[in-house]
Amino acid sequence: MNTKIRKTHLERSAVVYLRQSTPIQVEFNRESTERQYALADRASALGWDKSRIKVLDGDLGKSGQTTAGREDFHQLMAAVGLGEVGAVFALEASRFSRSQADWHKLLDICALTDTLVVDLDGIYDPNDFNDRVILGFKGTWSHTELHGMRLRLQGAKLNKAKKGELRCSPPTGYIYDPEGNLVLDPDEGVIAAIQLAFQKFRELGTAFKVMRYFCVNQIPFPRRRWRPGHIGTLHWGSANLSRITALLHNPTYTGTYVYGRRRSLNVIESGQIKKVKIQLLPQDEWKVVIHNAHEAYISWEEYLSNCERLKHNSPISLSNGSLGTPREGKALLQGLVICGKCGRRMSPRYHGTGGCRAAYECSQARKLDGSMGVCWTVAAAAIDTAVEVHVLEAFSSEQIDISLAVLSELENQAAETDKTWQLRLERARYEADRAFRQYDATEPENRLVARTLERRWNEKLQQLAELEEAYQTAHFVERLELTQAQRQQILQLANDIPTIWHANSTTNQERKEILGLLVKQIALTPIDTPKRSTRIRILWHTGAISELIATRPTNADKYRTPKEVIELIEELAPGRTDTEIAQELNRRGLLNTIGRAFTKKGVAWLRWKYGIDKPLSDPIIAKSGVSQSGYYSTSALAEKLGVGIHTIYYWRDKGIIQAFQETDRSPWWYIVTPEVLETLRKKIHRVPVKSE
Known part of the structure; x- marks a missing residue:
């Protein structure tokens, strides 16, 4: 027995640790696995009792670059400690x-802990100096060997990629x-679906809208698995946002x-490499770029334009003041406005x-250099x-060209959608015919196989029928063909x-898209003298520039009720309650x-502030009996009918x-029509209704 192995070592357990880097190595490199298991026999030969020999093989198929996910290695470290x-x-x-x-x-x-390494x-x-040096060298060599292998493999891959x-x-x-x-x-x-995705991104401008178009029109999206x-x-399955985005980002x-x-980056958490993060590199850092290597779906210039559009559409870019895609907010000039003072x-x-209530704010300086305020x-x-x-005044007789372009675009969209449906129907008919041929080729005596193939054939026929029904529905709902009346309506x-x-x-959102087709940029500059206003400079896509002046209200003006609202209240006041107004x-x-709906109290306050009276609220007018609009007061109606006011x-x-009452505690006014008089005539027996 080796002199380094003492009785104190044999009284403790011997742990055999097994590891191979990948599951493929475990599956195909069987000899290495058997040699590692054979170390248990060596431990027994060195004097350890078999009951004290423990084999840890839970880390087979796991990389040794990190301890993350290697439970047996952590168990080994704990037992040694x-x-x-x-x-x-x-x-x-x-x-x-x-x-x-x-x-x-x-x-x-x-x-x-005086533990040997074998x-x-x-x-x-490890407590012996010479042994510790050898063990240290073994660890260094293992690391160097891995580095060398990685360099050779990566170098070979890069050399092949350059070709x-x-x-x-x-x-x-x-x-x-x-x-190859x-x-x-x-x-x-597959080709039609990919081409349709690129075409829709040109039209719609966002990956989400492309995904929604496929889902709303029930157009499946292809995927080949490797x-x-x-x-x-x-x-074939439903399109999702990640697949559409990956399509647009792929050169x-x-x-x-x-x-x-x-490139891969190690993510360190609590001192350990927990995961590997994949980072996208900028285009100028790509290692190999070979143009015209195979047939293309889009041009390189369109790809760059798509990437730039996606970048501008992202929330991070929007917060940095990028153009972005038109959204649902009420600010009409979203993404077009720049500051006339600082240019941001x-x-x-x-x-x-x-x-x-919307406002345009220049606050980019605060985000760029930490400047306070806006x-x-x-x-x-x-x-x-x-x-x-x-902008609406700028439209001219050339609108007919716009209409023809819109009409042509709608027809192209309808043709592309119909082509996608026809390809789906063709595939479904092929699968149904193939299932029939398989069933027809089966010997009638082989009932087990025949029943299975017959059921499969019926399923394909059912799928074909459902697809044809869905196509007819889409043909009617989505208007895959434009009628002559629709063409004239568009014009x-x-x-x-x-x-x-x-x-x-x-x-x-659609108004913003229309505006974006005409206007490239709008600069706003404040003017304080001689009158508080805003200078608006419009840069059209044609290169022409227009200049406008708009009033710039003060804080008091912002909270002043518009004149149009006051005039409307004056118009509605007679004969209506504050609630109805x-x-x-x-x-x-x-x-x-303050941007909220009008209430009864709010209308009453505005009437008091601007002196808007309600004639029917005046008791003096009520004593006159009948208003100019033909409404009766309580006393006038009682006198006309010859009854008491309590009746x-x-x-x-x-x-x-x-x-009705126009306001609280104001006189009641009654709407008396011939039908009402006839009803009351039947209820009155003592005193007849006075004639007019």
Whole structure:
């Protein structure tokens, strides 16, 4: 027995630690696994009782670069630290760890607890200087060996990539032909779906809208899987945002061979490498870029434009003042406004309930250099109105060209959608025919197989019928073909752009998209003298510049009730209660100065402030008996009917007579029609109704 192995070591357990880097090595490198298990026999030969020999094989298939996820290694470290282990066995130092830090940590703990380290070459005592030097060298060599292997492998991959010969899993829409060249997918449905996604992004401008278009129109999105067991299999499913975004970000669709777009970064948490983060590199750091390497779906310039558009659409870019995509807010000039004072982009800010009041604010300096406060801010209402009026006036006789372009675009969209449906129907008919051929080729005596194939055939026929029904529904609902009446309607609407702009069906987002097609940028500059206002400079896409002046209200003006609202209250006051006036104002979409709906108390306060009287609230007028509008007071109606006022009260409370008060505690007025008189005539027996 070796002199380094003492009785105190044999009284403790011997731990055999097994590890291989990947599951593939465990599956195919069987000899290495058997050699590691054989270390238990060596421990027995060195004097350990078999009951004290423990084998840890839970880390087979796990990398030694880090201790994350290696439960058996942590168990080994804990047992050694508690002094329960007399010796640890491994095939070589690299089995314990490929990291020098983890390797030396294990050696330090073994030295503290007098634990031996045993491999195929010998037995080492970490407390012995010479053995510690050898163990340290073994750890360093293991790390150096790993580094060398990585350099050779990465160098070979890079050299092959520079020739465009390194093969990776192709994106959906491409496959490798027998010669190893990247070619378009032979399935026309796959090609049509990819082309449709790029076309919709050109039209809609956001990945989310493209995804929503596929989902709303029930258009499946293809995906080829390349993992083991599913090499090249085609699956159809719903489009999701991540797949559409990956499609738009992938330069392979431009016909360009690219290598080195990403790099791996270790994420350290609590002193341990918990995970590996994939970081996208900027384009100038890509290692290999070979243009025109294969057939393309889009051009390189369109790919760059798509990436720039996606960058601007992201929330981070929006917070930094990028243009972004038109959204639902009421600020009409969102993404177009720049500050005339400092040149930075101005952002919309919303105030009031539901963001009913918008303002444009220049605050980019605070985000860039930490400057406190904002450059300046201005209410959006007056500016939006001035720009809207000017833009609508700018439309000319060339609107007919716009209408024809819109008509052509709608027809192209309908044709693309119909083409996608036809390809889906063609695939479903093929699968149904194939299922029938399989069933027809089965011998009738083989009933087990025949029943299965018959059921499969019926399922394919059912799927085909459902798809045909869905196509007919889409053909009717989505208008895959434009009728002659629809064509004429489009031409007529295009001749009256203001009607489209002001239509209730036109959303804020659509108005912003229309404006973005005409206007490139708008600069706002405050003017304080001689009159408080805002200079608006409009830069059109044609290069022309227009200049407008809009009023810039003070804080007092912001909270002053508009003149139009006061005039409307004056118009509605006669014959209506404050509650009815408030309801009418709210029905017309008007809001008070703080952005909320009008109330009964609010209307009463405005009437008091602006001296708007309600004639029917005056008791003197009530004594006259009948108002100019033909309403009766209580006493006048009682006298006309020859009854007491309490009878009138009774009829009012029972709903026999319709009555109202303009304000609280004001006289009651009664609406008397011939039908009401006839009803009352039947109820009165003592005194006849006085004739007119």
